[in-house]
Amino acid sequence: MSRGNLFISIILWAVLLLFVIYPLSFLIIESLKIAGTNQYGLQNYIDFFKDPYYLKTFWNTLLLGILVLITTTLFGLPLAYILARYRLKGKLIFTALILLPIVLPAYAGAFALIVLFGKMGTVNLLLMDWGVISKPINFIFGLHGLVFIQALHLLPFIVLSLSAGFTDIDPSLEEAAEVEGAGGFRRFLTVTLPLCSPNYLAGAVIVFLWPFTDWLTPLIFGVQDLLPSTAYINIAYHFTDMHRKYMGIVSVVISSLICVGIFLASKSWVERKKYTALSKGTTLEGRIIQPNPWIKLSSYFYMFLIGVLVLLIPVVLGLSAFSRRWVLQPFPTFWTLDNFKLIFLETPLLLKNSFLFSLIALIFGVVFGLPAAYLITRTKVPGKDTLDFIITLMLAFPGIAVGVSYLLAFWEGIPLATHWIIMPLSLFVRRLPYFLRMAHASYLQLDISLEEASEVSGASKLRTFFNISLPLLLKGIFVGLVMFFIMAFQEISTAIFLYRGGWETLPIGIYLNWHRGMEFGIAGAMAFLMIVIIFILLLIVARIGGGILGAAWGSSGGRY
């Protein structure tokens, strides 16, 4: 073990201690404080679980998670099978299309749905115009709308993980079942599906845990009896009411514990059952079937339906962005560029902040992520596994937990929160694993003998890194960079707690415009602008990173 590696390790640990462990410990300590005294105890937690309201938020969140998971699974399973197994034209474009919701922020989608399905939205107005109904139907406000939007947002995770599973299965495993006498459906149930279960679980965890982290979409749909939403309201609006503040913090801690706990449990389960890694000599293409005309037709129909749903969001946002006061009419009537004028001329600050903060966060991410990836894959520095573990945990950590803990930790003592650097810093910490895992995966694919050959030829470790490793890692790193940037760019759940006047980003701008009410045009234009920016970035990733599939799936363990 060289001293250089130890040095890197110490610095990385210092960053982790200061910006992750220190603030998060504040969160836990704060949650244990007993209001009005200097004592610590579990009183807040006892209060939380004794209070029927908070208990309800807890069960509601759990219920929402289960409903979203069921919905995405029901719709995602056939789609994943179609994409993985049938030889169809236009599959690639469609795959790219259904990835869209991952990178589109869920809250942006929520606006689109309100315009379309709200009480005075397009669908209701049309139905009333035609005399089908006399009073508007509540399509989306409430739990059902929330399930719909979150399921739409999260569908790609299920589809991608399942279709990766279907593709990764060694074809001979299914052929063996066929030879043993198992017909189609039985084979699917006894062999195909069980073999996919680790892949499914990896996606299912992300889906199930989402309601424990997303506080904004529920609020937009008028639902606040959920852990993260209650936490946000309690902490952001009722910080003077000690009891409500503590209940909020407890909500955050409980959400975090559930996320981390389920994440770890599923991770260890998946690692114990790595079926696909066991078999040898798998074919790259997997088992692809030429579908008969009926299956083909219904597949296309199904893909079309999902495609329409996915495209609704950007289309509606685009329409509202270019129209003025699109309310109480089924379709926009007055076209204008005013909304964009407002963004570009009057508040370019939002754009500037968004780019600046994301860029600085990105630089932090690279400066931290590259050495960390190197340390984890290429050295035997003690504690590197723990380092990896903590960073990976951040994948599961709700953004609201990071935001709240930064707020608690960096006011007194280390008063970072008074400087704008807190914004990119929190973005960096929030998205810590994204870049790292991409670099990590690239490192794993890079044959170590290529580096050893360089060292044998007389190059130092540092020189080897810059001359050999970095050029070979470049593609993976680049994809990691852009994904990190995209995720940082749309981040709101952390930033909302930390921003002060003049530090607003584009997502915060969207939120504020919605919050003030009736400024849908501007909020829609901002959301549309953000989607366009993200989509351009995504196209770049897709071009450079090979398949768009691998790009968007990025760090979460898909195939590249």
Add this chain to the structure above:
Amino acid sequence: MAFIQIQNLYKKFGHIVAVNRVSLDIEKGEIVTLLGPSGCGKTTTLRCIAGLEKPDEGDVIIDGKPMFSQGFVPPSQRGIGMVFQNYAVWPHLRVFDNVAYGLKIQKVPKQEIKQRVTEVLESVGLAGLERRYPGQLSGGQQQRVALARALVRNPKVLLLDEPLSNLDAKLRERMRFEIKSLVKRMNMTSVYVTHDQAEAMVISDRIAIMKAGNLVQVGTPEEIYKKPANRFVADFIGTTNFIPGEVSQIDKDRQLVSLQAEFGKILCRVFDSAMVSPNQKVHASIRPEEIEVYISPPKDKENLFKGTIMHRAYLGNFLYLFVNVDHTLIRIQAPYDIKQKEGEELFLFLNPEKCIVLL
């Protein structure tokens, strides 16, 4: 009538003809090996027998029943057992459940399943491992699970697709004999695919050699080794020396041909004197172990040539020599007690009985 009849089988993948009108009869209880280099169509032929691949033309008839021409019979209805190259042991099922899978589908009573699985696991040497998951087994053990799974239903036909290619050399050698005796004991009609000629020699009653989708030769291991149909077979099975030459004389009665090679006249055996004509360019083929070596020239021997030792390797039970006979290099497996060193001279006797003419 043969138990398995492969009739005029033809299969294309895109523009590549994988199997080119192959016909082959396999008798009941016989072990036939499809042998050839990779890409020769042997696995595709096997997969057609299994029904995992549908031929473009031709048919496979198993036990009198056509598998393709009168409606496609899916693999699940063919009553075959198959061992896959990568074993295809289901990782999510225990050893017992892997083996019992097919029996459960046949709705065999529980008690009988238990008994049959236990028996077959015992016969492949896996007794006591029923509760293990495949991930807890070695490669060799997984291979035995695959074999047990294929055997447990007493299938009419057993198909083996390079079942030993993922095992290490020592285990591979042992398993050849084990599989052969097991299959023979159960009197199963088997088709075995391999690219390893030694494996084919050990395991088969007959070998069918394939090249680029075509069936080149079918015969017992001995026939194939001693009477290869052409240069490809002679080269693929064992090692041999090819000596190019021109036919100068044909003795139809004794089935001998006189060949003008670069370094002199060679007398060779020809199996079918009709296939050669005077002045035709052909090759003489003689195996390294068939060449007799003399230190001083014996009297009255034809086909005797003088050469210089170029390389000499001691391999324990014999010597491996490369001898230069007037610029033609000839490989020889010589007795280990020959003391001559590199650069020294030897006399080679190419026995006309062992030296054969190939096109």
